[in-house]
Amino acid sequence: MSDDYELLDSGGGRKLERFGAVTLDRPCAQAVWRPRRPPSAWAAATAYFEREGGNRWRGREALPRSWAVRIGEARLKLAATDFGHLGVFPEQRASWAWIARQLAGGARGSAPPQVLNLFAYSGGATLAAARAGAAVCHLDASRGMVAWARENAALNGLERHPIRWIAEDCHKFLHRELKRGRRYDAIVLDPPTFGRGQAGELYKIESDLPETLELCRRLLGDAPRFVLLSAHTPGFSPRVLENLLAQAMDGAGGGIACGEMLLTGGPDTLPLPSGAYARWSAAGG
Secondary structure, three states: OOOOOEEEEOOOOOOEEOOEEEEEEEEOOOOOOOOOHHHHHOOOEEEEEEEEOOEEEHHHOOOOOOOOEOOOEEEEEOOOOOOOOOOOOHHHHHHHHHHHHHHHOOOOOOOOEEEEEEEOOHHHHHHHHHHHEEEEEEEOHHHHHHHHHHHHHHHHHOOOOOOOEEEHHHHHHHHHHHOOOOOOOEEEOOOOEEEEEEOOOEEHHHHHHHHHHHHHHHOOOOOEEEEEEEEEOOOOHHHHHHHHHHHHHHOOOEEEEEEEEOOEEEOOOOEEEEEEEEEEEEEOO
């Protein structure tokens, strides 16, 4: 099955990417090397985003209002936002495939696996788990992003799948789930560096992530399958995430693996680090 995403080049603090028929030139602070492609390849981009002097797109009028692409196994709606985002982080596609592998085989009884997706954005991990047969709880503090994720579910024929769509502050929701006695077989979380809830609640990854992980551990059932943690925060390296997850899952057995999330393209394109992950699995990482 073809993938509509491709990293074409990076360097000079920028990245050049293809999303279907649309090519974008956007900032990328970690791309400190020289671009490999000639300036003419970059100049041919459909649109260009810059942050100097305020966030703005050049050539935005050439972009569709929205368009759909296939990334990994999922069809996803894209749209250019005022912050330079599109509604997808393609570096997560390897994690989506890992989720599907972990859930292969479906239920271990009469009920489907229960998966909680926190800070769930436009739902890539939700779709991966749902396609693998899990019942999913999708949570994000932004009502707009939850609506976007529901559109993505419909694009994939999953509008009738058992997915709970929740727009709420993460910690408020986790505490309420604990009081209800609800438990999950697997948890996915991609916390922001800084976030704000519907009622003005603040989330700061440096101070709040340990509590988030402790609450997640308490929400896991007696035979959990996995916990997948990722972050795009500078300084939150794979080892930092591994240490945090190891403390949260102390005594649970299984194993932990960690690494960088990468944007990738053809064989001559330098892989571009774009965040980190750590994943605990009962099967061994």
